[in-house]
Amino acid sequence: MRRNTSILLLAVGHACVDIYQGAVAALIPFFVAERDYTYAVASGIVLAASLLSSVAQPLFGALTDRWAMPWLLPVSTLLGGVGIALSGLSGSYGLTLFFVAVSGIGVAAYHPESARVARQAGEGSHSAMSWFSLGGNIGFALAPLVVSAVIGHGSLDWTPALVLPALAGAAVCVPVLRMLARPRTGAAKTKVPRGADDVASFVKLSLAVVCRSIVFTGLSTFISLHAQQRMQGSTTAGTVALFLLFLGGAFGSVLGGFLAGRYDRVLVCRWSYLLSIAAVTGVICVPGPAVFLCVALTSAGLYVPFSLQVTLGQDYLPSRIGTASGVTLGLTVGIGGLVSPLLGHLADSTTLQAALTPLIAMPALSWLLLRTLPEPTAPGTRTATPEPVAARQDA
Structure with a gap:
């Protein structure tokens, strides 16, 4: 019961934080409409959020490998929310980038420590990690709806209202950290040697x-x-497409945890990327309402491996779980933001459809890389008793 409650609260907190990751993309059409940004300029906002986050997450991960910092969960949640809340208040592009970057740092600080705490709370369970990831996916899915509800009938001046999920997320962090701080009978600190890392x-x-x-x-x-272009300029179509892209991740994460209980995680990831190749092709090439089905399949295909890749990374680096979490949740994810301005420039010089076409090759490359990966046979935390947060001291 204590484990289930902890994972549930962590999932809710994760949802609140990842609203701010999804909010950046959801705000792009409003920045384009109200400030006449080009594709390239608008995609620079995504870059600001992802660049600092991608660099900072491994750094925060390395810190959490040395010291437990559970206080980062509520503090970083608030930081992520405040940055987005302030992003729409100034017409200055520089200040907009700054506030979005502040939000990105908050998100960066949250994920490595929360992944470590979730692994501890779930006792190394793939299913528990998938439910924790589900919370983040729900936050992503809710982001366009929340942004549309707050700003859709007003203007960017309403962005301060977007701080409310951060307040809720910070509040639910407190009881779960108190539960995990209580020592459990038989709990002991287990140090994994560096030689166990692959x-x-x-x-x-x-x-x-x-x-x-x-x-x-x-x-x-x-x-x-x-989606607006494929549906004759319908703004509702754009919101629905983004919602489906994020919502499919909720289904994919739970399905990934279920499949990992029956098959090797690496095998599940391979098949998911094969599905993604066809689905992404459909998103870019299929006309009319069928594009929404392709978006949903793309989301599921890309999110089935998501939580599995987090636990795989932790099992490949069992002596540096925080660093592994920071890289798989931060650095590698943030690098995707570096490509967005290039796609924006390409879209400005050609068409948006042409600019998105190279994305079809990406899941194919992921599949090729996973073909040579082994399934870890001795994960670091499946054989070791989880270590209480309060028990971790300076290394």
Whole structure:
């Protein structure tokens, strides 16, 4: 009961934080409409959110490998919300980039520590990690709806109202951290030697996650505008497409945890990327309402491997779980944001459909990289008793 409650609260907190990751993409059409940004300029906002986040997450992960910092969960949640809340108040592009970057740092600080805490709370369970990831996916899915509800009938001046999920997320962090701080009977600190790390496999996995990140970030940045074009300029079509892209991740994460209980995680990831190749092709090429089905399939195909790749990374680097989480959740994911401005420039010089076409190759590259990966046989935390947050001291 204590484990289930902890995972549930962590999932809710994760949802509140990831609203702000999804909010960046959801705000793009409003920035374009109200400030006449070009595709390239608008995609720079996504870059600001992802660049600092991608660099900062491994740094925060390395810190959490040395010291437990559970206080980061509520503090970083508030930071992520405040940045987005302030992003629409100034017409200055520089200040907009700054506030979005502040939100990105908050998101970066949250994920490595929360992944470590979720692994501890779930006692190394793939299913528990998938439910934790589900919370984030729900937050992503809710982001366009929340942004549309707050700003859709007003203007960017309403962005301060977007701080409310952060307040809720910070509040639910407190009881779960108190529960995990209580020592459990028989709990002991277990140190995994560096020799247990499989660095080569971790690097290949990270490259596969980079390819996944490129296609997902590219689609999340431009899917609203692409769907509007495919549906004769309907703004509702853009909101629905972005919602489906994020909502399919909720289904994919739970399905991934279920499949990992029956098959090897690496095998599940391979088949998911094969599905994604066909689905992404459909998103870009299929006309009319069928594009929404392709968006949903793309989301599921890209999110089935998501939580599995987090636990794979932790199992490949069992002595550095925080670093592994920071890389798989941060650095590799953030690199996708670096590609968005290139897609924006290409869309400005050609068409948006032409600019998105190269994304079809990304899940294929992920599949090729995963073909050579082994399934870890001795994950670091499946054989060791989880360590209480309060018990961790300076290394």
